[in-house]
Amino acid sequence: xxxxxxxxGDYKVSRVPDALMTIGLGSCLGVCVYDQMAKVAGMAHIMLxxxxxxxxxxxxxxxxxxxxxxxxxxxxxxGVSSRLKAKVAGGAQMFAALGKASAMHIGEKNMDAVxxxxxxxxxxxxxxxxxxxxxxxxxxxxxTSELYIKTAKSSNGKVI
Amino acid sequence: MKDLNEMQLGxxxxxxxxxxxxxxxxxxxxxxxxxxINVPNVRVVALESSDTWGDRGEIQVALYLxxxxxxxxxxxxxxxxxxxxxxxxxxxxxxKRPDLNSDGIACSAIMEVGxxxxxSFLVALTNFSGIHMQSSIPAMCIDMLGAxxxxxxxxxxxxxxxxxxxxxxxxxxxxxEGQFLFxxxxxxxxxxxxxxxx
Numbered sequence: 001x002x003x004x005x006x007x008x009g010d011y012k013v014s015r016v017p018d019a020l021m022t023i024g025l026g027s028c029l030g031v032c033v034y035d036q037m038a039k040v041a042g043m044a045h046i047m048l049x050x051x052x053x054x055x056x057x058x059x060x061x062x063x064x065x066x067x068x069x070x071x072x073x074x075x076x077x078x079g080v081s082s083r084l085k086a087k088v089a090g091g092a093q094m095f096a097a098l099g100k101a102s103a104m105h106i107g108e109k110n111m112d113a114v115x116x117x118x119x120x121x122x123x124x125x126x127x128x129x130x131x132x133x134x135x136x137x138x139x140x141x142x143x144t145s146e147l148y149i150k151t152a153k154s155s156n157g158k159v160i
Numbered sequence: 161m162k163d164l165n166e167m168q169l170g171x172x173x174x175x176x177x178x179x180x181x182x183x184x185x186x187x188x189x190x191x192x193x194x195x196x197i198n199v200p201n202v203r204v205v206a207l208e209s210s211d212t213w214g215d216r217g218e219i220q221v222a223l224y225l226x227x228x229x230x231x232x233x234x235x236x237x238x239x240x241x242x243x244x245x246x247x248x249x250x251x252x253x254x255x256k257r258p259d260l261n262s263d264g265i266a267c268s269a270i271m272e273v274g275x276x277x278x279x280s281f282l283v284a285l286t287n288f289s290g291i292h293m294q295s296s297i298p299a300m301c302i303d304m305l306g307a308x309x310x311x312x313x314x315x316x317x318x319x320x321x322x323x324x325x326x327x328x329x330x331x332x333x334x335x336x337e338g339q340f341l342f343x344x345x346x347x348x349x350x351x352x353x354x355x356x357x358x
Contacts, residue, residue: 008310009208024216024306027314047207047310048319057321061208094311095224095299106314135307137217152219152303153261 003139004043006030009061011044011070013077014142021139025090027107029063029114029130032087032140032147033070033123035079041142042070048106049113063113071121084123087147087160088114089138091130107131127160164324164349169202171356172349175285176200176326180340182284183277184330190276191250195332204324207313216306221260223274223300224312227282229293231348235278236312239338241302244270246335260302267300274298277340289355312343320346 006012006022014020016039022030025045034041044066051062059065075081091107111130118125127147129136134151141148150157164172180197188195221244227233239247245257248266251273252258258266278295286293301308313323326342344352 007208008306024304024310026304026307026309026311028310047314053318054321058208092307092311094303094308095301095315133301135304137304 001143006043006045008045009047009058011042011060011066011073013040013042013070013073015040015077016142019139019141021137023137025136025138026092026094027090027110029088029090029107029110030136030138031063031067031114031118032138033067033074033084033118034086034140034142034145035074035083036085036145037083038078038080039142040074040077040079041140041145042074043138043140044070046110046114049109063110063117067114067117067121081121084121085145086118086123086125087140087145088125088128088130089136089147089149089160092132092134092136094133094135096133129158129160164204168353168358171353171358172202172324172326173200175288175352175355176202176328176342178288179281179285179342180328180330183281183340186276186280187273187330188332190273191247191332191336193250193332193336195330195336197331198329200326200328202324202326204322206322207310207319216304218305219303220305220308221270221300221302222305222308222312223271223278223298224308225274225278225298226296227278227293227342227344228296229286230291231293231344231351233342233344233348234312234315235281235295236341236343237274237277237338238305238341239336243335243337244302247273250336271298271300274300281340281342289352291351291355316345324349 020043029046031044047061091111139148223237282293330338
């Protein structure tokens with residue numbers, strides 16, 4: 001089994017027996033889209049909700065541009081659009097004390113944008129672990145479609 | 161963030177030096193220990209170039225303060241959990257290192273250190289430049305380095321593609337080490353550089 005590392009503002013696709021991993025999700029969202037039958041999957045590390053005001057920017061950073069690019073790559077690997085499902089983790093507010101005073105709640109906005117985008121493609125979110133005040137490192141096993149989540153507070157983590 | 165020339169980077173480095181020098185002196189007096197700083201490293205980095213940040217998964221202590229006033233921005237003090245515990249132990253004259261995850265008083269002490277560091281940094285910069293700056297109260301977090309940094313860099317009304325970071329490393333006797341980051345907003349850069357006529 002190979003573990004394919006996904007950087008911030010990037011995505012990767014792969015097939016069984018690989019796993020996809022991204023380290024240190026804060027307000028960013030890790031979005032896994034997979035076809036369990038074809039055993040192919042993609043993971044995106046989404047930084048921001050919308051590329052609207054940033055036409056020159058890297059499209060892989062944004063929910064509204066990255067996911068469609070990733071989806072066509074998943075199709076190219078043999079994933080069938082109608083069978084695609086999603087699991088999502090991240091979107092935290094790392095500095096709890098800033099609370100509502102902090103700009104934005106970027107984590108929540110990322111989640112809203114990702115939900116909307118996935119809905120557009122008819123992809124259901126089967127499981128999610130989002131929000132809170134913790135960083136997450138996530139690993140998606142394409143073989144089993146399980147998403148393993150580790151945090152600073154629980155190194156054993158959990159599986160969704 | 162626009163590109164900066166060598167002279168502008170040098171000017172920002174000098175400002176970092178003035179601020180961090182004062183902050184190191186304050187920390188040294190507070191802990192009654194010798195504290196050294198290196199020459200600040202000024203860099204413009206893409207938000208997604210996570211490689212720059214060392215081990216994204218490493219657990220560190222971060223104190224995050226907003227810089228307010230005429231040249232707003234962000235300030236951040238990063239230290240290892242071990243060093244954070246040592247700072248709290250020294251400050252509170254404890255017998256052994258406290259557990260920052262459960263000891264509220266130790267955490268308050270660390271936050272006060274953040275306050276003093278950043279205030280000293282900004283006072284020196286204000287005195288030097290005539291540009292008034294002060295800091296918000298600190299927010300503290302103990303978590304994965306990468307997760308905390310993205311929380312900070314993306315915490316803006318307008319998030320650009322790159323950020324400018326004035327980065328100074330602290331080290332002291334015993335187990336004290338840390339990193340101080342000053343991240344002026346894009347518009348603040350012009351003001352700061354204006355002091356040098358650049």
